[in-house]
Amino acid sequence: MAKIPIQPYSGYLKSQTPDEDSTLTLVGPGTPGGEYLRRFWHPIAMVSELKDVPMPIRVLGEDLILFRDKSGRVGLVHKHCSHRGTSLEYGIIGQRGIRCAYHGWAYDVDGTVLDTPSEPAGSRLKESLCHGAYRTHESHGLIFTYMGPPDQVPDFPVYDTTVWPEGTELVPLKLDMPCNWLQAHENAADPVHTAYLHSIVTGVQFTPSFAALPVLEFKETPLGLLSIATRRCGDNLWIRASDVILPNVAQFGTGFVDGDKEKFALTAAFTRWITPVDDTHCWYIGWRQFNPVIDPRNEGRKQDIGRNRIDLMGQTDERPYAERQKSPGDWDAIVAQGKIAVRSREHLSWTDKGVAILRRQLRTGIKEVQAGGRPSAPQTYGTGVVPTYNNETILAVPQVDGDDKAVMQNFGHKVCEAALASAHLPVGERQAHVERAVRQMQKDGAFQVTSKDKEDMNA
Ligand code: FES
Ligand SMILES: [Fe+2]
Structure with missing residues (x-):
């Protein structure tokens, strides 16, 4: 696209629609992205x-x-x-x-x-x-x-979040979205929106804890990407680390977090795919998990989950338009990017690193398929259980003098590192193992920042 001069009142110069990124967005037979998606x-x-x-x-x-x-x-x-x-x-x-x-x-x-x-x-x-x-x-x-x-035909992936803790109830849901699949999926790699869209700009949509601006880290994993948002809630730090699994899967913690209450959950409340219907429609489809680890106060509402129904505000178009204009939810923000979001018009900022990593990972997979191979990621586990890294951790790490942002970053980084390092353990043992390691770090004051930590975090 020709370079547009930076000047006020330049609408005319930007009025032509450039090509959306069709390599990533189109899903039909024979398209690069469509062929890639057909490997899963x-x-x-x-x-x-x-x-x-x-x-x-x-x-x-x-x-x-x-x-x-x-x-x-x-x-x-x-x-x-x-x-x-x-x-x-x-x-x-x-x-x-x-x-x-x-x-x-x-x-x-x-x-x-x-x-x-x-x-x-x-x-x-x-x-x-x-x-x-x-x-x-x-x-x-x-x-x-x-x-x-x-x-x-690949083995069907059995994520650990579907088999642990024992007795987990998986409640299926399917939501219609009249837009391209990629913009819906990218929302999972964009955790800073949870502060603005779900609190600061529009009023509290989930819980007040979401209003705290998170410190972000994006960590590549054997499955794709871990999108880590760490917030301060009084004396506690809260990590919301979401799995973004190639090509179109994501997992999240709950929407009803109270940052004042400690919690340790190396598991998820949502496992969802964004399945393309066609180039301009998709489904948010997957499960809501119900178990006492992810939802110890039993706040989920099974009766509100199903076809175009979910127990989280703003995920469908069911609210009146006037209400959605005043407090738009994820559905509104994503669908409003256009039938197919035009990426060459974007101006990505530093909080969009997760989106950039995700696009790069997708392009790699598309190229591997175009070259006649199979996608090298996500890592596969045959018919075994796939370890995932989603966690919702809230622990006491009171603020002391110094760089609290760096402490938040260090906390998010070290807890998620421990989660990643536990992948080899049997599924039933991981949470207790990681929690022990994290509690020990908490006791040792390991979340205060050393110069070595700073180097690691910047790597
Ligand atoms: S059997 Fe003739 S069209 Fe189907
Ligand atoms: Fe959201």
Whole structure:
């Protein structure tokens, strides 16, 4: 783009729309980003959405039909029948697969043609083709799909936050967002907005503790990025460290933090994907976790979670527009960036380091796929449990004379380092181990800042 002079009243000079960053944003078949995203499992529906009729659904720019056959298997197939193209949304679900209403061709959940009833006896037509279909996987009330090359199916990632602590309840949710997936996902790598959007500019949306401006650190992990925001709340320091997992997953702590109350939770309250519907629509889809570690005072509201419902203000367009204008939430801020946010118009500042790292990591993965390989990140764990690093830690570290910002940074850095260093431990042992290490540091005054700490933090 030609350089625009810096001058007042320069609207005319900026009125042309430059290209959005299409390498990262477009999701259709054959696009660089679309091919990359097709190397991963993505959630596409809540199990409860699937009724006894076929469900038309658009995923990654493709028109598809989702159904459960009468033997209980889930199918995700191309919308248009392989015979003469009518939509299988009018298909009849059978004991095995789905039968097209127009001339009766029947398909199994994997696309195998089971029947072409009007063909003459002995016809081999049905053996000569296979209908387009994608693998599906059900997990805790969500249906996932893999839409990439059939010979490159990755193991389904089982995050530790879905299996620990024992008895964790995962409540599925799915929210519609009429915008490109990337701007919705980038919100997870932009923790400073939680102070401005959710408190300082708009009034308290979650709890007053969010109003304290955080000290930030962005740490690359085997999964992608840990977005660390550390705040002072009286004598306590509060870390909200969010996993930003490649390509489109993120985890967060609760929205009802009281910074005055100590807490140690090496786990998450939200695990969500941003699944692209097409270039200009996406879903915020995943689980809300319920357990006494992440929510010791039992403040979550299961009854408020589901299809376009979540127990956190501002995540949908359900509030009246007049109210949203006065106190916009995440949904409003993200959707208002445009159908596809135009990145060449941005002016990234130092708080946007997480967004910049995320884009760089995505570009690396896209290039690896373009070169014929597989994405090298996130690290995979076969069929084992994937250790994650999300934590919500609130501990007493009273302010003493000196550089309190540096103490906050040191605290966030050292606690998250301990979380990262515990990845090799069995999932059930990590929290106690990290908490012991952190309490010891607390006792030893290790969060006060030495010159070596300053060097580490600046590295
Ligand atoms: S169009 Fe489906 S069977 Fe003919
Ligand atoms: Fe937010």
